[in-house]
Amino acid sequence: xxxxxxxxxxxxxxxxxxxxxxxxxxxxxxxxxxxxxxxxxxxxxxxxxxxxxxxxxxxxxxxxxxxxxxxxxxxxxxxxxxxxxxxxxxxxxxxxxxxxxxxxxxxxxxxxxxxxxxxxxxxxxxxxxxxxxxxxxxxxxxxxxxxxxxxxxxxxxxxxxxxxxxxxxxxxxxxxxxxxxxxxxxxxxxxxxxxxxxxxxxxxxxxxxxxxxxxxxxxxxxxxxxxxxxxxxxxxxxxxxxxxxxxxxxxxxxxxxxxxxxxxxxxxxxxxxxxxxxxxxxxxxxxxxxxxxxxxxxxxxxxxxxxxxxxxxxxxxxxxxxxxxxxxxxxxxxxxxxxxxxxxxxxxxxxxxxxxxxxxxxxxxxxxxxxxxxxxxxxxxxxxxxxxxxxxxxxxxxxxxx
Amino acid sequence: xxxxxxxxxxxxxxxxxxxxxxxxxxxxxxxxxxxxxxxxxxxxxxxxxxxxxxxxxxxxxxxxxxxxxxxxxxxxxxxxxxxxxxxxxxxxxxxxxxxxxxxxxxxxxxxxxxxxxxxxxxxxxxxxxxxxxxxxxxxxxxxxxxxxxxxxxxxxxxxxxxxxxxxxxxxxxxxxxxxxxxxxxxxxxxxxxxxxxxxxxxxxxxxxxxxxxxxxxxxxxxxxxxxxxxxxxxxxxxxxxxxxxxxxxxxxxxxxxxxxxxxxxxxxxxxxxxxxxxxxxxxxxxxxxxxxxxxxxxxxxxxxxxxxxxxxxxxxxxxxxxxxxxxxxxxxxxxxxxxxxxxxxxxxxxxxxxxxxxxxxxxxxxxxxxxxxxxxxxxxxxxxxxxxxxxxxxxxxxxxxx
Numbered sequence: 001x002x003x004x005x006x007x008x009x010x011x012x013x014x015x016x017x018x019x020x021x022x023x024x025x026x027x028x029x030x031x032x033x034x035x036x037x038x039x040x041x042x043x044x045x046x047x048x049x050x051x052x053x054x055x056x057x058x059x060x061x062x063x064x065x066x067x068x069x070x071x072x073x074x075x076x077x078x079x080x081x082x083x084x085x086x087x088x089x090x091x092x093x094x095x096x097x098x099x100x101x102x103x104x105x106x107x108x109x110x111x112x113x114x115x116x117x118x119x120x121x122x123x124x125x126x127x128x129x130x131x132x133x134x135x136x137x138x139x140x141x142x143x144x145x146x147x148x149x150x151x152x153x154x155x156x157x158x159x160x161x162x163x164x165x166x167x168x169x170x171x172x173x174x175x176x177x178x179x180x181x182x183x184x185x186x187x188x189x190x191x192x193x194x195x196x197x198x199x200x201x202x203x204x205x206x207x208x209x210x211x212x213x214x215x216x217x218x219x220x221x222x223x224x225x226x227x228x229x230x231x232x233x234x235x236x237x238x239x240x241x242x243x244x245x246x247x248x249x250x251x252x253x254x255x256x257x258x259x260x261x262x263x264x265x266x267x268x269x270x271x272x273x274x275x276x277x278x279x280x281x282x283x284x285x286x287x288x289x290x291x292x293x294x295x296x297x298x299x300x301x302x303x304x305x306x307x308x309x310x311x312x313x314x315x316x317x318x319x320x321x322x323x324x325x326x327x328x329x330x331x332x333x334x335x336x337x338x339x340x341x342x343x344x345x346x347x348x349x350x351x352x353x354x355x356x357x358x359x360x361x362x363x364x365x366x367x368x369x370x371x372x373x374x375x376x377x378x379x380x381x382x383x384x385x386x387x388x389x390x391x392x393x394x395x396x397x398x399x400x401x402x
Numbered sequence: 403x404x405x406x407x408x409x410x411x412x413x414x415x416x417x418x419x420x421x422x423x424x425x426x427x428x429x430x431x432x433x434x435x436x437x438x439x440x441x442x443x444x445x446x447x448x449x450x451x452x453x454x455x456x457x458x459x460x461x462x463x464x465x466x467x468x469x470x471x472x473x474x475x476x477x478x479x480x481x482x483x484x485x486x487x488x489x490x491x492x493x494x495x496x497x498x499x500x501x502x503x504x505x506x507x508x509x510x511x512x513x514x515x516x517x518x519x520x521x522x523x524x525x526x527x528x529x530x531x532x533x534x535x536x537x538x539x540x541x542x543x544x545x546x547x548x549x550x551x552x553x554x555x556x557x558x559x560x561x562x563x564x565x566x567x568x569x570x571x572x573x574x575x576x577x578x579x580x581x582x583x584x585x586x587x588x589x590x591x592x593x594x595x596x597x598x599x600x601x602x603x604x605x606x607x608x609x610x611x612x613x614x615x616x617x618x619x620x621x622x623x624x625x626x627x628x629x630x631x632x633x634x635x636x637x638x639x640x641x642x643x644x645x646x647x648x649x650x651x652x653x654x655x656x657x658x659x660x661x662x663x664x665x666x667x668x669x670x671x672x673x674x675x676x677x678x679x680x681x682x683x684x685x686x687x688x689x690x691x692x693x694x695x696x697x698x699x700x701x702x703x704x705x706x707x708x709x710x711x712x713x714x715x716x717x718x719x720x721x722x723x724x725x726x727x728x729x730x731x732x733x734x735x736x737x738x739x740x741x742x743x744x745x746x747x748x749x750x751x752x753x754x755x756x757x758x759x760x761x762x763x764x765x766x767x768x769x770x771x772x773x774x775x776x777x778x779x780x781x782x783x784x785x786x787x788x789x790x791x792x793x794x795x796x797x798x799x800x801x802x803x804x
Contacts, residue, residue, distance in 0.1 A: 051727030051735050081723055081735070083752030116720025117753045226724050304706070304791075305799055312800025318518020321483055322628050325453030333453050333483070350485030351519040389706075391793050397707055398714025 001257050007157035008172040009141035012195035012237040013037040017135035018147030021128025023076035023114070023121055029147035031128045034191055035070035035101060035136055040233035042068035042109070043204035045211045047228035053080035054090040055110040056229060062094070062106050063231075066200025069107040071191055071231055072097045072129075073148050075176070079112040079120040080226040089120040096126055100133045111189050111229045113150055113176060145174040148189055151396055152176050153272050158264040162257050164250055167240040169196045171254075173261045177218075177269030188215065188269055190230045192261060196254055197236030198243040205246060206255050207232050214262035217294075218270045218385045219301045232258075270385045275392030278310050281370045284324075285381040292329045293382035296373065299327035300384075307389035313364040315357060317345040324373060335376035341369065403659050409559035410574040411543035414597035414639040415439040419537035420549030423530025425478035425516070425523055431549035433530045436593055437472035437503060437538055442635035444470035444511070445606035447613045449630035455482035456492040457512040458629060464496070464508050465633075468602025471509040473593055473633055474499045474531075475550050477578070481514040481522040482628040491522040498528055502535045513591050513631045515552055515578060547576040550591055553798060554578050555674050560666040564659050566652055569642040571598045573656075575663045579620075579671030590617065592632045592667055598656055599638030600645040607648060608657050609634050616664035619696075620672045620787045621703045634660075672787045677794030680712050683772045686726075687783040694731045695784035698775065701729035702786075709791035715766040717759060719747040726775060737778035743771065 009016050016034045023030040044063050046056050062068065072093050079086050090110050098105035112120070135143070145155040159172035175190035198206070211230055236242070243250045271279050282301050287293035300306055303323035309316040317338055324331070338346040341363030345356050363369060411418050418436045425432040446465050448458050464470070474495050481488050492512050500507035514522070537545070547557035561574035577592035600608070613632055638644070645652045673681050684703050689695035702708055705725035711718040719740055726733070740748040743765030747758050765771060 049724060049727040050729075050731070050733065051723055078720070081720055081748065081752055083736075083750065085752065116718075116724060117748075226720075226727065304795075308796050308799035311796060314800065316518075318480070318483055318628075321453055322451060322518060325451040325628065327452075329452070331452065334485075346483065346519070348485065350483055350487065389796060391796050393706075394710050394713060394791060394793050394796060397710035398716065 001160050001162035001260060004159045004161045004170070006172060007141035007145055007159050007174050008034055008191060008193040009138050010159040010172045011170045011193040013235050014172070014193045015136040015138055016140035016144040017132050017137060018140065018143030018145070019128060019132050019135060022124040023074060029143065030074055030076045031125060031132055032073040032144040032147035033070065033097065033132045033136060034144055034193065036193070036233050036235040038235045038237055039067050039069055039107070040235035041066060041198055041200040041203045043200060043207040043232050045207060045230045047225060049226050051081065051226045053078055053112060053227040054082065054086035055079055055112045056227060057087065058090045058094065059109040059111065059229065062109055065106070067107065068109055068233060069103050070097070070101065071109045071111065073111045073189065073191070074125060075113050075148050075150050077112060077114040077118055077120050078116045078227050080116040082117070082119060085119065089122045092122055093125055096129045097133070100129055109231055111227065113148065113189055113227050116226060141172065141174065148174065148176045150176060151274055156265050156268040156272070158261045160257050160260050162253065164240060164253055167238055169238045169240065169254070169257070170194065171257050171261050173265050175265040175269055177272060188228060190215065190265055192230070192232040194232065194234045195236065195238035196234050196243065197238065197240050198234050198254065202243055202246060202251060203232060203234050206251070206258055209255060210258045210262045213259055214266040217383060218266045219298060267385060270387055273387035274396045275390040276387035277390050278388040279368045280310060280386050280388065282384045282386065283370060283372045283381065285372060285374045286378055287375045287380045288378035290380045290382055293380050294384070295329050296324050296327045297382050297384040299323050300371065300373070301386035304389055307387070310369065310388035311390045315340055315345065315360040315364050317351065320371060320373070321346060331375050331377060337374040337376065339372045340364070403562050403564040403662060406561045406563045406572070408574060409543035409547060409561050409576050410436055410593060410595040411540050412561040412574045413572045413595040415637050416595045417538040417540055418542035418546040419534050419539060420542065420545030420547070421530060421534050421537060424526040425476060431545065432476055432478045433527060433534050434475040434546040434549035435472065435499065435534045435538060436546055436595065438595070438635050438637040440637045440639055441469050441471055441509070442637040443468055443600055443602040443605045445602060445609040445634050447609060447632045449627060451628050453483065453628045455480055455514060455629040456484065456488035457481055457514045458631060459489065460492045460496065461511040461513065461631065464511055467508070469509065470511055470635060471505050472499070472503065473511045473513065475513045475591065475593070476527060477550050477552050478516040479514060479520055479522050480516045480518045480629050482518040484519070484521060487521065491524045494524055495527055498531045502531055511633055513629065515550065515591055515629055518628060543574065543576065550576065550578040552578060553676055558667050558670040558674070560663045562659050562662050564655065566642060566655055569640055571640045571642065571656070571659070572596060573659050573663050575667050577667040577671055579674060590630060590671055592617065594632070594634040594663060596634065596636045597638065597640035598636050598645065599640065599642050600636050600656065604645055604648060604653060605634060605636050608653070608660055611657060612660045612664045615661055616668040619785060620668045621700060669787060672789055675789035676798045677792040678789035679792050680790040681770045682712060682788050682790065684786045684788065685772060685774045685783065687774060687776045688780055689777045689782045690780035692782045692784055695782050696786070697731050698726050698729045699784050699786040701725050702773065702775070703788035706791055712771065712790035713792045717742055717747065717762040717766050719753065722773060722775070723748060733777045733779060739776040739778065741774045742766070
C-alpha cells in the first residue's frame with residue numbers, strides 16, 4: 001500500500017468539482033459535487049444526534065438500496081432545524097443535480113455543513129448546480145475538498161493505492177472538521193471513493209469498522225452535530241472480482257487500506273481543530289475492556305481542565321488522573337501509571353518524586369503530545385486524538401456567526 | 403423564614419476561625435476551623451470521582467457514626483493523589499486539631515482544596531492549628547469562608563432563621579467553588595451548621611435531597627473533582643424536640659429552609675465561576691421524567707459551543723437545540739419550543755420567522771440569561787445553573803499552577 005496524490009479523484013471513474021455559488025459571504029467555494037461514472041455500492045455513517053439535519057434524513061433514505069452515483073454538498077449553511085422547508089430544499093438540491101446529470105434522483109446523496117437555523121439560500125445553489133456539473137473533472141477532487149470547508153484552515157485529502165493480485169485498487173477521501181468534533185460521529189463530513197468491487201453489505205461493515213477506529217476516536221469539544229455524515233462510494237472499476245465474503249483476504253486488505261485513509265483524515269481534522277495549538281494522543285492501555293479504555297480516554301480528552309492545562313503547557317497530571325476518575329469506569333488508583341511523553345509522572349498511587357517536572361516541561365512545549373495511562377488490570381487499549389482549549393477556540397466560537 | 407447575617411456562626415453554639423498558615427504563597431487565609439460546642443448530628447455528601455482525595459476518605463470514615471464536633475479545612479493544596487503519605491497527612495491534621503481542642507479525633511472531619519498532586523505542607527498546617535484554635539469565635543464564620551477559597555473571587559455565605567412553634571431555628575452555610583463545578587457533587591466544598599435537633603439518619607436524608615436540588619444542579623465545566631465535600635452539623639441547641647419522623651411538618655420545614663441556604667450558595671458558586679461573564683439558567687420543562695429534563699439541561703449547560711456563544715452574546719439557538727439532541731434523551735423536534743429570555747426562537751420544528759434576532763440581542767447582553775426549553779411531552783422539569791466560557795476561563799485554567 002502506498003500513499004498517492006489526487007484524493008477522491010485519484011480513483012478510477014470518479015469526477016468532482018467545487019465552486020462558489022454565493023452562500024459564503026467571503027466568496028470562498030461552497031458547493032461540491034462528486035460523481036461516479038459507474039453505479040457504485042454505497043454506505044454511510046450518520047450523526048446520532050436526536051436532531052438530524054434535512055440532508056441527513058434524505059441521504060439516509062436514498063442510501064437504503066445500497067447504490068448511488070454521486071453526492072452534492074454545500075458548506076456555509078447546515079440546512080438544519082428548518083422544518084419542512086429544509087427537507088424540501090434538500091430534495092431540490094438532489095433533484096436538480098440528478099436532472100442536470102441525467103440520472104435518477106434516488107442515486108444522489110446530499111450533505112450540508114455550516115450555521116444551523118438559517119434558511120438555505122436554495123436559489124443560489126440552484127443557479128450554481130449547472131456550473132458545478134460543467135466543472136466536473138478527473139482533477140476536481142481538490143476543489144471539492146475546499147468547497148466543503150467551514151472554519152477549517154486547511155483542506156483534508158488522503159488517498160492510497162494497493163495491489164491485490166494483478167488488480168490495483170485505489171481509495172481516496174476528503175473531509176472537513178474543525179469545531180464540534182466528537183465520537184458518535186464527530187461533527188464532520190467525509191466522502192470516500194474507491195474503485196474496488198464490493199457488495200453494499202460488506203462496504204457498510206468496512207465503513208463502520210473503519211469509522212470506529214478513526215472518526216469516532218477524535219474529539220475537539222465533545223459536541224456532536226446535527227449534520228455528521230461519512231459516505232463511501234465503491235464503483236467496481238478496478239476490475240477485481242466482487243468481494244462478498246467478510247472472512248476473505250481481499251476484505252481484510254481493503255479494510256486495512258480504508259483505515260489508513262480514514263485515520264489520516266481523522267488526524268488532519270484534529271490537527272485543524274478550532275483554535276488548536278496542540279495535537280494530543282490519549283492512549284489508555286491495559287484496561288479490562290476496550291469500552292473502558294475508550295471511556296477513560298474520552299473523559300480525559302473532553303475535560304476542559306485538561307485541555308486548558310495543555311494549552312498553558314502545564315503538566316498538571318492531577319487533572320488527568322481526576323478526569324480518568326470521572327469516566328465512570330472502575331480502576332485502582334494504586335495500579336495506574338501515567339506518562340506524559342515518555343516521562344512517568346504518577347505511579348503507585350501518587351506523583352513520582354524527583355525532577356519529573358523539569359523533564360516534562362520540554363514535552364509540554366512540543367506541538368504533539370502523547371499522554372499514556374496504563375491501568376495495569378487487563379490487556380485492552382484505546383487511542384483518542386484531541387486538541388487543547390485555547391483563547392482562539394473561544395474567539396472562533398464566540399463570534400461564529402458574525 | 404428570613405435571611406440573616408453571620409453565616410455558619412449565626413447558629414447557636416458554633417464557633418469558627420480562619421487564618422493564613424503559609425500554604426498559599428500570596429499570604430491569603432488558607433486554614434479554617436468550625437467547632438460545635440455540643441456534639442452534633444452529622445451528614446455528608448462526597449465526590450463520586452473514582453479518585454478520592456485522602457481527606458475525603460478520612461471524613462467518610464469518621465462520619466459513619468453520625469456524630470461530630472468540628473471540621474478542619476485547608477485551601478491551596480488538595481492533598482489528592484499522594485498515596486499513603488496523603489492519608490497520613492489528613493490524619494495528622496485531624497489528630498492535632500482534636501488534641502488541641504481536647505476532643506476525640508473521630509469527632510473531627512477534614513477537607514482540602516487546591517492543587518492536586520503536590521505534597522501537603524503539613525508542618526505549616528501543624529504550626530497553624532494552635533493559632534487557629536485560639537482564634538475560634540462566634541464571629542469567625544466570615545474568616546472561615548475566606549480561608550476555604552481558591553480561585554473564588556468572593557466568599558460565599560448564607561444563613562436563615564425560621565420559627566417552629568416557640569423555637570427559633572437557624573441554618574448557616576459557607577461554600578467555595580469556581581472551576582470544575584459539576585453535578586455528582588460539583589467540585590466544591592460547603593459546610594453547613596444548624597442548631598436544630600435532628601437524628602443523623604434524617605439529617606442525611608435532608609442533606610441528600612437538598613444537594614440534589616442545589617449543588618448537583620450547577621455546572622461550570624463538567625468536571626467533578628477528587629475533593630468535593632458537603633458537610634452539615636446539627637447540634638440541637640435550638641431546643642426543639644429531636645426530629646425523627648420523615649413525614650413530620652418539622653422535617654418538611656427544615657428541608658425547605660436548608661434548600662434556601664444550599665440553593666443560595668450554589669447560585670453564588672456559579673456566579674463566581676472561573677472567568678464567568680454570564681449567569682445562565684437552563685430550564686427544561688414538560689419532560690416525561692425529571693431525569694430526562696436534567697440530562698437535557700446538563701447537555702446544554704456543558705456544551706462548549708453553547709457556552710462560547712453565550713460569551714459572544716450570539717443567540718445561536720441551533721447550538722442549543724443540537725446540544726439537547728446530544729443528550730441521549732428521546733424527544734420530538736416538532737414539539738419543542740425554545741425561548742431565550744422571553745423571546746421564542748424555535749418552535750414547530752424550525753426557527754421562528756421575523757424579527758426575533760433583534761428582540762433577543764438585548765436579552766443576550768444581560769448578565770443573567772434564562773434559556774427555556776419546553777419539550778411539550780410531559781409534566782416534569784429541571785433547572786440547571788451555569789456560566790459562559792470566556793477567554794478568562796482559559797487563562798485561569800491554562801496557568802493555574804504558575
